[in-house]
Amino acid sequence: MEGQFGASSSTHIKNKQYVGPDSIIEIIGGYLYHGRPLAKMTFGLYGSMGINQAILFISDFKLCHYMKIPPRSMFLVQVVGTLISGTTQFFVQWYLLTSIKNICEPDKLPKGSPWTCPFERLRFMDNVIWGLVGPAQVFFPSGQYSKLFIGFVIGAMAPVLIWFMARRFPDKHWIKLINIPLILTGTKGMPPATTVNFWSWFFVGFLFNYVVYRRYKGWWAKYNYVLSNALDAGCAFMALLVTGAIQLPSGVYGINWWGLDAGDHCPLASCPTAPGVVVDGCPVFT
Numbered sequence: 001m002e003g004q005f006g007a008s009s010s011t012h013i014k015n016k017q018y019v020g021p022d023s024i025i026e027i028i029g030g031y032l033y034h035g036r037p038l039a040k041m042t043f044g045l046y047g048s049m050g051i052n053q054a055i056l057f058i059s060d061f062k063l064c065h066y067m068k069i070p071p072r073s074m075f076l077v078q079v080v081g082t083l084i085s086g087t088t089q090f091f092v093q094w095y096l097l098t099s100i101k102n103i104c105e106p107d108k109l110p111k112g113s114p115w116t117c118p119f120e121r122l123r124f125m126d127n128v129i130w131g132l133v134g135p136a137q138v139f140f141p142s143g144q145y146s147k148l149f150i151g152f153v154i155g156a157m158a159p160v161l162i163w164f165m166a167r168r169f170p171d172k173h174w175i176k177l178i179n180i181p182l183i184l185t186g187t188k189g190m191p192p193a194t195t196v197n198f199w200s201w202f203f204v205g206f207l208f209n210y211v212v213y214r215r216y217k218g219w220w221a222k223y224n225y226v227l228s229n230a231l232d233a234g235c236a237f238m239a240l241l242v243t244g245a246i247q248l249p250s251g252v253y254g255i256n257w258w259g260l261d262a263g264d265h266c267p268l269a270s271c272p273t274a275p276g277v278v279v280d281g282c283p284v285f286t
Contacts, residue, residue, distance in 0.1 A: 021047075021048070021051065022044075022048045022188075025043070025044050025047040025048050026044060026126065026135075027135055028043075028047075029044050029047070029130065029131070030129075030130035030131060030135040031134070031136065033131060034131075034134035034136065035131075035132065035134065036131060037127040037128065037131030037132045038127075038131075039131070040127060040130055040131030041123075041127050041131065044126075044130075061074060099248075100115050100248075102115075103115045103117065104116065104117035104120060104121065110253060111253070112253035112256075113253050114243075118191070118192030121192070122191055122192050144274070155180075155184055158180040158184075159180045162175065162178050162180055186198075194269075195266070196265065208220070208224060209224075212224070267281065268282065268283070271283065273285055
């Protein structure tokens, strides 16, 4: 819900705006460790996660500075929290992998099961594409998707174009509101997020950050970020409660309705786009 309401209050206060170099690290690792997916995965882990955790670390210190918390106390809390969370996550994941049948195999799981592991499967495919096959065979120079590298040029030039348009037409105030990094960074969630996720994010975000903001600005200023944090905490609490009390003991994953399907409800979403590939029920591209 944090993404739907714009940001939680803590993220808003810390002003955490960060576009990570994940794609660049994937490309560099793919060229350096072609045919070695584990080496490429380790390279990406230390390259991207180190930067991400450093940004989170500094953001926490910025918040503690605002709240007059001593830096040494904050550092101690971060170290202890890291040890506790890392240890807990290891044993929880070990328990899930050894106790849930067909975990991470969506085709064998019952409808509505949350144990489809979308991020893990995405990471696996990343290592296959960037590490095992390699960017040289998939993208540049000999891959059929080499033209996608033009996206780096477009991404670099788009903010400059917006800046030029804002200077050229100063009376068009809406141009200054266009944030290209924010727009492009939002697509990083797809995959594994589907169009259903993006439309729900857009609807809730538009409702609270445009409609409510314009009509009930006093309520928005007082309760919007509080409500965002409350929904985040409530979602996490209910996830633990439902998982521990209902799903794991009884195998009940929910009533049979439209929202139980985790897909994007589009039969063409899984169709291949490569020219000449024939699959039943899918169009053939030439």
